[in-house]
Amino acid sequence: MLAYLIRRVGQALLVIAAMATIVFVSIYAVGNPVDILANPNADAKEMAEISARLGLDKPLWEQFGLFVWNALHGDLGRSFVFNEPALKLIIQRMPATLELAFVALIMSIFIGIPLGVWAGLKPDAWSSRTIMSGSILGFSLPNFWIGLMLILLFAVQLKWLPSGGRGPTTSLFGIQVSFLTWEGLRYLLLPAFTLALYKAALVVRLSRSGTREAVLQDYVRFARAKGLSPTRIVLVHVLKNIMIPIVTILGLELGSMIAFAVVTETVFAYPGMGKLLIDSIGRLDRPVIVAYLMMVVVIFVVINLIVDLLYAALDPRVRLQESEG
C-alpha cells in the first residue's frame, strides 16, 4: 500500500512539473500581459514600469527559474490582476465549484442509475427506448445551450429559479457553502443540472449495459432459484456488481467537473474556479493559470486515489490482492 502511494505521488509530481513548464512557456508565447493590464493611454515608460514590477522584463529562462524556485517554497506567484497570491484566489473560489460539482455528481447518480438499470432490465419496453434516446440527447446537446435553455425556461418564463450567480452562503467548518439553505440551493439547481446531464447520460449507458450483462449471469439465475424477490436481486445482486465500472468513470468525471466546469460557470455567471480560469486566460494572468492547472493535476490524483479505495470496497477480489501484495 505504501509503495503504491509513493508511486502515485511520484507520478503526480512528474505530471505537475511537465504541466507547469508547458503552460508557463506557452502563455509567454501567447502575448504580453502588460498590453492588457496597462491603461490604453499609457506610454512606453509606464509600460516598462509595469513590466518591471511584474518581473516580465527578464528573459524567459530567468522568469521560469524564479517561478520554479518560488514554487518549491510553496509560492505560486501573485496574480497580475488582483495582486494577490494565485493559490489564495483559487482556494477562495474552490468551495463554490466543489459544491457545484458534488451536487451535479449526486444528480447524475440519482438520475442515471435508476433509469439505466430500468432500461437494462426491460430492454425492449418503449420506456427504455425513450430513456436511451434521451441519453443520446444528453450526450450530444452542447452544455452551454442546455444552460441557456434552462435559464430561459425556469428563470425567464416560469421565474422559479434564479438565472445565475451564487446564493447566500453559510459557514460550515469555516468554509462558505450555500447548499445548506433552500435559498442557496436554488442557485445551485440549474447549473448543477446542466453539468449533470452529460454525466447522467453516461451513467445511464453504463448501468444499462452493466445490468443487461449481469441479469444473464448464473448468479442472478441462482438468486432467482433461491426464491429471492426481484427487488432484492436488482438492488443487491445486480447493483453491487455494476457499481464497479460506474464508480471508476464517475471518479474521472468528477475530476473533470471540478476542473473544467468553465462553460457552465460562465453561462450561469457562477463565481467558481472555472470562471476564474476563463477570466484569467482572457487577461493572460499567468500565475493564476499555472497555479490552477497544477491544482487540477492534484485534484485528479486525489480523486483517482479515492476511486481505487472505493474499488477495493466494492470488489472483494481487489481487496484480497492488495493485502497480499
Next chain:
Amino acid sequence: MSAPILSIHDLKVEFGTRQGVVKAVDGVSLNVYRGEVLGLVGESGSGKSVTGLSILGLIDPPGRIASGSIKLEGTELIGLPEDELRRLRGERMAMIFQDPMTTLNPVLRIDTQMIETIRAHENVSERAARSRAEEALKRVGIPSPAERLLTYPHQLSGGMRQRVAIAIALLMSPALLVADEPTTALDVTIQSQIIAEVQQLCSETGTALIWITHDLAVVAGLADRIAVMYAGRIVEEGDVDPVLDHPRHPYTYGLLGSAPSNNRRGEKLAQIPGMTPSLANLPSGCAFAPRCAFAQGDCSTAPPTLTHDGSRAWRCFHPVPDREDVR
C-alpha cells in the same frame, strides 16, 4: 405407490429465434417420487437443461412454456402468479447449476447469500438464520463453517463453492432438487465426493432429485431411474439397470456404445454417426432416424409413439432387439 412429488405432463417449451420457433422441449412427461433420483440424460441441446429450468419457472424470453402441465406436490406451476412461484422456489424446489465459479455472486459474502435465502422464505432473525446457515455448511462437509461464512466466493475452491451452492439449495429442505450438471466442471475425485454427499443428503430428507447430465457413468451409480432425451423428447425411460444393460432405443444403445470404457484400447472409439439435428429444422418422423443404424422407411413418416413394457418405455418403431447387451 404414493402420488409423485413432481409430475410433468406433455411439456412443450418454445424459443422464438430468427429461424422461426424452435421446440426445445417437445412433449416431455415425467414423474418423480419422494426420495427418488431421476437421471435426465442427453447431449447438449437435447432439452434436458430447459426441462429443468421450466420446472422452476426460470425460462427467460425468448423462451416460453407453450403448453403442458407441471405439478409440484399437487400444485400446478404453469400459470402460477410469479410471486407465488417465487415463494415455492428455494422453499419447495431448488436448483443447482453447472459452474460453481459463477453461481455464487462474486461481490457478496457467503453468509449474505445464505441468510438472504432463509429470510426470503421465513421471518427469522439474522442470528437464527446465521446459525442455520452454519449448520447447513457443516452438513455438506465444509470444515470450519463459521469462518467460511465470512469469506467471499473467490476465496473458495470450485468443489467448496459447489458445496456451498448445494447447502444453499437444501437450506429450506425442498421436496425437489434439480441438479443441472453440477459436477461437470469439477475434478473426478471431488465429483464423486459431491455425488455421494448429495445422494446422502437427499435420502436423509426425502428430497427427490433430478440429476441432469450427459455422463452415463454418473447416472449408473446415482440414479434410481433414467430418462434419455434426444431433440426435445424423452426417447427412453425406465429403471436404471435394465435401461443401461439392455437399452431398447437405438440412441441409448449408441450413447452407451460410445462411452470410452466400453471400447477396447487401441481400437477406434465407437461413435454415433452424424450430428445432433438443428432443433429449428427437425426431420419429420423420428428425429434420430438419419443417424440410426436400425432405421427403416417408416421411421421418417411420423414420430414414433411411446411403447411401454412394464416399468420402462421407449419411443421407437424398430427398437434394439431385447437382451442385446452393450459391448
